[in-house]
Amino acid sequence: MKMLTPKKGRLLIAEPSILNDDSFKRTIVLITDHSDASSVGFILNRPMQYVLEDLIPDIECNFTIYQGGPVEQENLYFIHRVPHLLTDSIEVANGIYWGGNFESLKQLLNEDLIKPSDIRFFLGYSGWGSQQLESELNTESWFISENDFNNIFIEDEEAIWKNKLLQKGGKYKIWANAPADITMN
Incomplete structure (x- = not known):
């Protein structure tokens, strides 16, 4: 099976082996x-305890x-x-866009013209310098998947990592059902 390379619009799935990395353990990027x-x-x-108006x-x-x-x-x-x-948006892939005019966004949100299933907000981002992501892929911190979610804006946050492991199959099936804290197993 051909290994996918990093590309705009694809997903990074954290390998089960990165248990000690609190930033990325059990994540999909x-x-x-x-x-x-x-x-x-x-x-x-990784939903937080904040909402936008906070x-x-x-x-x-x-x-x-x-x-x-x-x-x-x-x-x-x-x-x-x-x-x-939202003008000034950057297309990522498959009908997903990043950013846009924030003043317009504020008005649209206050007028209830954007639904939660249309947008997702984040504090911070994940970033890698030149060759850093490739290095992490070589040390098997991640595997790459096409973004085959019907709608990433309403997917079950608890289940999407597990589902990607089950989809990959093989040794990943065992990890898909492991508890978040493996000492509790």
Whole structure:
């Protein structure tokens, strides 16, 4: 089976072996940009205890905030599927877009014109310098998957990592059912 390479729109799935990495243990990262110089992505399955109006009081919206990664955790980022409403968006792949005009976004949210199934917000992002991600792939910290989710905006955060392991099969099936804390097994 041919190994996939990092590419904008693909998913990084944390290998079960990275149990001691609190930033990425049991995560799935959507790659939103990839070049020889760097890679950027957002963790899809780490909801936080914050909602949008907790962070930006002038937006009346209770959409969940996700931990995007360990870099620039004081900054808010978003991916969406409403480029017709948000100018300056960057296409990632398969109808998913990154960023856009924030003033327009605030107005759209306050007018209830964007649904939770259209957008996801992140504090911070996941980033890799030149050859860093390739190095992590070579040490089997990650495997790459096509983004075959019907809708990443409403997938069950608890189940998506497990489901990707089951889909990969082989030795991964055993890990899919292991508890988050393997000392509890």
